Amino acid sequence: MSAENFLASLERWFQPGGELPEVGELRRAALERALALGVPTTKMERWRQSGVEKVFEHNYNLPKRDRLPMTPGRCQINGRATTAMHFSAGRIESAQPLQRLQDGVIAGSLRAALKEEPELVQRLLAERGLEKMGFFNAVNMAFFTDGFFLYVPKNVVLAKPIQVIHVLGEYRDALENLRNFVVLEEGAEATLLFCDHSSGREYGLANSVNQFQIGPNAGFKLYRVQNLSDEAACFHQDFFTQQENSRLFSHTIGFNGGLLRGEAHVDLQGKGADCEFVGLSLASRGQRMENFVKVEHQVPQCTSREVFKYIVDDYARGLFNGHVLVHPDAQKTEAYQHNSNIVLTDKAKMSSRPFLEIYADDVKCSHGSSVGQLDEEALFYMRQRGISEENARLLLLYAFAADVINQIDIEPLRRQLDDMVKKRLRGELPSCEDCVLSCSQPEFEVL
Amino acid sequence: MLLEIKNLCAGINGKEILKGVNLQINKGEVHAIMGPNGTGKSTLASIIAGRPGYDITNGDILLNGKSLLGMPPEQRAQEGIFLGFQYPVEIPGVSMSSFLRAAINETRRYRGQLPLGAVAFARRMKEKEEMVEIKAKMKNRSVNEGFSGGEKKKNEIFQLAMLEPEVAILDETDSGLDIDALRIVAGGVNKCKTAENATVVITHYQRLLEYIVPNYVHILYGGRVVKTGGRELSLELEEKGYDWIKAQVEGEE
Numbered sequence: 262m263s264a265e266n267f268l269a270s271l272e273r274w275f276q277p278g279g280e281l282p283e284v285g286e287l288r289r290a291a292l293e294r295a296l297a298l299g300v301p302t303t304k305m306e307r308w309r310q311s312g313v314e315k316v317f318e319h320n321y322n323l324p325k326r327d328r329l330p331m332t333p334g335r336c337q338i339n340g341r342a343t344t345a346m347h348f349s350a351g352r353i354e355s356a357q358p359l360q361r362l363q364d365g366v367i368a369g370s371l372r373a374a375l376k377e378e379p380e381l382v383q384r385l386l387a388e389r390g391l392e393k394m395g396f397f398n399a400v401n402m403a404f405f406t407d408g409f410f411l412y413v414p415k416n417v418v419l420a421k422p423i424q425v426i427h428v429l430g431e432y433r434d435a436l437e438n439l440r441n442f443v444v445l446e447e448g449a450e451a452t453l454l455f456c457d458h459s460s461g462r463e464y465g466l467a468n469s470v471n472q473f474q475i476g477p478n479a480g481f482k483l484y485r486v487q488n489l490s491d492e493a494a495c496f497h498q499d500f501f502t503q504q505e506n507s508r509l510f511s512h513t514i515g516f517n518g519g520l521l522r523g524e525a526h527v528d529l530q531g532k533g534a535d536c537e538f539v540g541l542s543l544a545s546r547g548q549r550m551e552n553f554v555k556v557e558h559q560v561p562q563c564t565s566r567e568v569f570k571y572i573v574d575d576y577a578r579g580l581f582n583g584h585v586l587v588h589p590d591a592q593k594t595e596a597y598q599h600n601s602n603i604v605l606t607d608k609a610k611m612s613s614r615p616f617l618e619i620y621a622d623d624v625k626c627s628h629g630s631s632v633g634q635l636d637e638e639a640l641f642y643m644r645q646r647g648i649s650e651e652n653a654r655l656l657l658l659y660a661f662a663a664d665v666i667n668q669i670d671i672e673p674l675r676r677q678l679d680d681m682v683k684k685r686l687r688g689e690l691p692s693c694e695d696c697v698l699s700c701s702q703p704e705f706e707v708l
Numbered sequence: 709m710l711l712e713i714k715n716l717c718a719g720i721n722g723k724e725i726l727k728g729v730n731l732q733i734n735k736g737e738v739h740a741i742m743g744p745n746g747t748g749k750s751t752l753a754s755i756i757a758g759r760p761g762y763d764i765t766n767g768d769i770l771l772n773g774k775s776l777l778g779m780p781p782e783q784r785a786q787e788g789i790f791l792g793f794q795y796p797v798e799i800p801g802v803s804m805s806s807f808l809r810a811a812i813n814e815t816r817r818y819r820g821q822l823p824l825g826a827v828a829f830a831r832r833m834k835e836k837e838e839m840v841e842i843k844a845k846m847k848n849r850s851v852n853e854g855f856s857g858g859e860k861k862k863n864e865i866f867q868l869a870m871l872e873p874e875v876a877i878l879d880e881t882d883s884g885l886d887i888d889a890l891r892i893v894a895g896g897v898n899k900c901k902t903a904e905n906a907t908v909v910i911t912h913y914q915r916l917l918e919y920i921v922p923n924y925v926h927i928l929y930g931g932r933v934v935k936t937g938g939r940e941l942s943l944e945l946e947e948k949g950y951d952w953i954k955a956q957v958e959g960e961e
């Protein structure tokens with residue numbers, strides 16, 4: 262397979278009036294956009310060192326309707342703390358694909374929403390325009406099969422977090438495109454938990470695009486947990502638009518995955534909007550994990566903070582790209598970017614590129630980055646007290662990760678992820694040999 | 709004999725620092741090691757504790773007749789060696805209690821004992837706080853993080869009380885302490901003394917020895933123990949300084 266073959270399959274797969282004819286026109290335009298752009302290469306600044314070339318080595322299969330749905334794994338979190346929705350083989354697995362929750366909240370399958378709320382959803386889909394769409398976004402638009410849809414009306418606070426579980430299919434060379442939409446009207450509040458998993462040891466690519474519209478005074482929290490096999494690739498692109506005085510908190514932990522690439526694009530469009538990004542990536546073996554965050558301060562008095570941490574072991578690679586763009590009108594901007602990393606071996610690699618681009622003159626912006634090994638003096642101190650070298654390393658690594666974990670404000674989720682991080686650091690967290698959703702029993706001791 | 713150092717020769721990066729150190733320490737004893745700067749006092753402490761990076765070229769260190777030289781630092785600690793650091797290390801994010809619990813329970817496992825549960829551990833913390841009169845107010849804080857110099861040294865003594873080693877080596881524990889802190893630290897060390905353990909105090913000044921009274925005073929100079937005496941030797945040093953020792957040693961050579 263090659264880039265040309267990939268483009269040829271896009272054309273071959275495309276069926277006008279096939280999946281979701283309601284958006285047929287949009288899909289055709291997106292396909293043309295993708296073909297015109299061509300596949301991204303590592304020569305492009307944004308894709309440098311990304312490993313994207315590997316993605317085009319495969320002969321992909323789109324999910325078919327007749328595939329058996331995955332049996333959802335038992336999850337420690339769902340049921341207790343969240344309302345769970347499962348997606349596998351590119352579709353929601355639910356008898357009731359679109360649910361009407363409290364106070365006019367609509368949540369569930371985008372596919373079902375397109376049928377039941379065609380005007381609203383079609384308007385949202387068309388809103389972002391094609392002219393800025395990147396390649397994988399256009400591919401997603403042309404071929405998405407389903408996605409998660411959430412609409413929270415004005416001043417409604419979603420009672421329980423919703424957990425959206427996506428399990429990449431068990432068939433070879435799967436290409437699954439999910440498109441997720443979240444709309445929070447003025448004063449609305451919601452918390453989502455996105456879990457990305459894979460079910461087998463086959464290669465596959467999950468290519469998700471997520472649009473989040475956060476209205477004035479609205480508050481949105483997005484947690485993301487990624488635990489896929491070393492064979493799997495997972496790209497997600499988040500597009501946030503934020504209106505006046507809205508708040509966004511995005512929290513991501515990458516546990517496992519062959520190629521994890523997260524992009525976040527934030528448009529701060531309303532005065533006083535605030536966003537915060539927190540991330541932890543735990544990469545080992547040949548895994549590659551990348552976070553790309555672009556925050557655009559369009560208007561005055563907005564604030565943004567980014568803290569990303571990586572632990573890179575074996576011959577894995579970590580990449581951080583942070584770009585804060587402060588437009589000329591965006592006076593009184595406060596922006597903070599930080600990336601700190603522990604690289605455990607000579608063969609592991611970390612690339613860190615924090616970047617500020619500022620066109621306003623009355624702003625407070627800072628950025629920083631550090632790459633280091635474990636503190637040898639601290640290791641000796643701990644060992645001198647009788648703690649084995651292995652456990653001393655674990656304690657130090659856990660300490661490095663802990664402040665990310667401690668920012669989770671859903672207690673059962675915090676406990677669960679805390680436990681998973683400890684297991685991951687000990688090398689005990691399997692990368693989805695079975696469904697990882699059920700493999701982790703909480704325990705409370707560090708050692 | 710509890711700890712025996714036999715003809716220990718060691719160096720770092722090809723530079724010889726210890727040139728045949730001999731020491732014999734019995735249970736129930738307090739030994740002071742004194743000497744001018746750069747004579748190998750801290751090197752000796754580091755080598756006993758197993759700090760990586762030193763080359764041992766000759767000799768041996770025996771604890772209860774067992775050689776420590778082949779053991780990693782954690783095993784030496786589990787066998788009963790405690791080093792009070794001259795510069796205790798800050799470990800952000802690791803809480804005092806998880807640190808000490810890991811230390812105690814790994815040592816217990818090494819000795820074939822059951823781990824200490826959370827309740828027993830809390831009780832022990834409380835007991836030891838009372839015993840050494842050092843409050844581990846840092847219980848939920850990270851190890852040494854943001855502590856003043858005095859707090860760090862007090863924390864070393866609290867750890868000493870919690871871990872109950874057979875041999876406590878205190879490396880310049882008095883440096884940077886004001887007189888009140890010195891009294892508290894020395895009081896803590898004295899309370900940890902039993903007939904079954906031993907204390908080795910490394911210091912420049914005899915001031916600390918007014919509070920922790922040694923049975924033996926050794927003077928380390930040029931990588932060797934050049935003089936051993938009783939308590940009075942430290943007083944003599946206080947009076948005359950180190951020059952007479954230097955002159956004496958150089959005269960012999």
